[in-house]
Amino acid sequence: MKTRIESKTGMLLTCFILLLQLFTACSPEAVVYQKDTTPEEDAGDRVSAANTALSLTYTVSPGGNSWVINSIADNGDVIYDDGVHNWTNLDHVIRTYFKTSSTGALDVGLNIKAPTGSSKIAVTVGDETKEVEITNTVYQVVDIGTFSIDTAGYQFIEIQGVEKSSAYIGDITGVLVGGAATTGGITYVEDDFYWGRRGPSVHLSYEVPENKDIKWFYNEVTIPQGEDIVGSYFMANGFGEGYFGMQVNSETERRILFSVWSPYDTQNPDDIPDDYKITLLGKGDGVTTGEFGNEGSGGQSYMVYNWTAGNTYKFLLKGEPSVNNSTDYTAYFYAPEVGDWQLIASFRRPYTSTYLTRPHSFLENFVTGAGYLTRKGLYGNQWVLDTQSQWHEMTRAKFTADATARSGARLDYAGGADGNTFFMQNCGFFSDNTTIDSYHDRTANGIAPTIDFSQLETPTIATAPTLLDKTGWEVSDFSSEATSGEGTNGFASLVLDGDGETYWHSCWTGCNQTYDYPHFLTIDTKQTQSADGVAFVQRNGSRKVKDIQIEVSTDNLNWTSMGTFVLQNTAAEQYIDFSQTTSFRYVKVTMSSAYDGLSFAAMAEVSPFVR
Structure with missing residues (x-):
């Protein structure tokens, strides 16, 4: 046992010497340091000067301070509370914002990893850009370099992928800043990222x-x-x-x-x-x-x-x-x-x-x-x-x-x-x-x-519309249904049974169908109908749908959109009116989001009506 301990001690000493030699040989413009951290350990923490050749005093979390500025729709897929993930698009421009009360030199680093392979990124502050190659596959602090801040106030650090050897450019859990420009302190969102964003x-x-x-x-x-x-x-x-x-x-x-x-x-x-x-x-x-x-x-x-x-x-x-x-x-x-x-x-x-x-x-x-x-x-x-x-x-x-x-x-x-x-x-x-x-x-x-x-138009109490008789109708197509895991519920046909306590649920276990939005249901009424809108009863529980589109067709091939609508977060019956009375045989409801923000949908009843 003593020999094995002495052997391990010698190996550790050798590794330390090699790391020291590597440290002295690297350029301060793009040095990779062994600061292995998880996102939770790194986000929001101050960085010790011993870990970097630069003066990196603050860690700004991307979760509350960064955006994909050239694609609003992609922010939810790239920016998470614990950092930048699923970053695959070289065209994405990511900016991290913070405010300084001082001017002067701004030191910049990133807590970053290249999930597989290597990548090259460009980091810009003001009119100066530095390119850095990322080769580490575990989180490490990478020094980007020193930039100049000429005017106090809000600043941004812009990051864009230049090259990648695999699908992912990199994961970032912290944007690190320091130097003279931060001596008066900086302002950024430190917690409660939803409201900060x-x-x-x-x-x-x-x-x-x-x-x-x-x-x-x-x-x-x-x-x-x-x-x-x-x-x-x-x-x-x-x-x-x-x-x-x-x-x-x-x-x-x-x-x-x-x-x-x-x-x-x-x-x-x-x-x-x-x-x-x-x-x-x-x-x-x-x-x-x-x-x-x-x-x-x-x-x-x-x-x-x-x-x-x-x-x-x-x-x-x-x-x-x-x-x-x-x-x-x-x-x-x-x-x-x-x-x-x-x-x-x-x-x-x-x-x-x-x-x-x-x-x-x-x-x-x-x-x-x-x-x-x-x-x-x-x-x-x-x-x-x-x-x-x-x-x-x-x-x-x-x-x-x-x-x-x-x-x-x-x-x-x-x-x-x-x-x-x-x-x-x-x-x-x-x-x-x-x-x-x-x-x-x-x-x-x-x-x-x-x-x-x-x-001015005098408000009049609206009478409840008349729901069409759904006898003999069928759900002719759907994105998915939960055939297990929901007891006797889950089946698409249940939106036509006239019972607000039974419900369709999108697939979530034991199936090969889609799990994610958009979800859809297509109803065949079996003959031409005329209606003024569609009534919905949401499931009396979770998975309530928010954004929908309603389309109608006479032949199940050519569709006319009746508009996009927002269902309310309630199990009470609610009515979506068309702009005019419309004839159709088929009704298609496409659901694009849920109130709980998850990938699953549910619905108790879908019923065209006349007023």
Whole structure:
């Protein structure tokens, strides 16, 4: 045993000498060091100077601070909480953002590995680029080199693959920085990566006249060209119990969204007792209604309307006490392209008896992959009408921001007044921000809105549509079904059995079919039908579907899209209306995402209806 110990000691000493020789022979511009770490060990830790020839003081986690800037859609496949993974595309440009309060030399390193083979990457700061070959297959700190920071503020380190010998370019769990430029400290997202990637939300709370009951709230919103970024919600008319504004939901779809919170505190609308539920009193043409969760819960409505940057849109909200200790909220939207006020929806909120309170606006990003892009909204000509039919112009507002901003994790937020207009701006890592809790005054316009209230559409309580008889129908095609693991459930045919407690579930075990989105179901009604929409009942449990597309066909070959829609996170029956009565034999529902963010889908019932 003694001989074996002495032999191991000698081997260790020899390895140490060889490593020391390697250290002294390598160039400081691209030195590979034996700092084997797991992602969990490395992320967010300070780096000892003994591990590197550079002064690498901070480790910035890619999980909360990096984006694939030339492909929003690929961020979820490449950027994870513990770093950069599945990085295979040489065209992907990855940027890591942080803010410095000093200038001077910036030392840069990466905790990186090439999963198989080797690769070459280019790292850029400012106008200087260094290329480094990565050959290590375990995580190690690789010195990239020293760059120059001439201006304090937000900086980014840009990384792109140059060459690769296998499918993967590399995995990165830490972007390391130090040097004179970091002596004053740096700002970056250290935890709570989801909210850090979304970026700070900003708000304007308008000062209202004292001792007045406010019945109507009017606002105008203009989004400058180029500021209409995917994931933006330009909320115009916020109030104590809900919000009303316009969104950029995708590259091809935009919406007008109006929601009212239930007084019952829960994130799951299925948990709301019946007497606490928001009641729909009526909705406009082309408006989808249902329930929402995860940000409180309540009633929600939206209209798909592809509004245009540069045009000004008007929002009008009414709030007044109603029967049995309730309050009715009604939202109207004016688009210059249409030239008339359109009813969005009217909701009744129980256990609430009030006129409008806390008029405000906010700007948020709800797509994490777009958190590196700046968006800006102009909010002008705010007025409220009291119960005595007197208009009051609101020209003073308080600027505030959310916890992401207040914690100092993200400092790219701004808001205030510019002439006769308020503005808000967030995300994109601009360096100048506005003091939180500051007050701002815009120039008064002095001309009250001209609105003929008698011409506004009166909400009417919608009657439930009539579901078509599904006897003899069949599911003729589907992406997958769970033939095991769900008991008597799981089969695609169950969406036609008229029972909301039975459900189809996508394949998740013991099958050769697809596990991932998109999932689809094709229904053959056996003869030509006419319908005004499709009703859905989600599974009373997990795997609720979010984004869907509905298509119809008369021959199962040529398909017509009826649109893309968002199902609500609830097991209550919900109705998706077509823009007009439509004839078909086949209905295809394609599902592209779920509320739980996983790969599986479930559905209890799919039922075309007539109104």
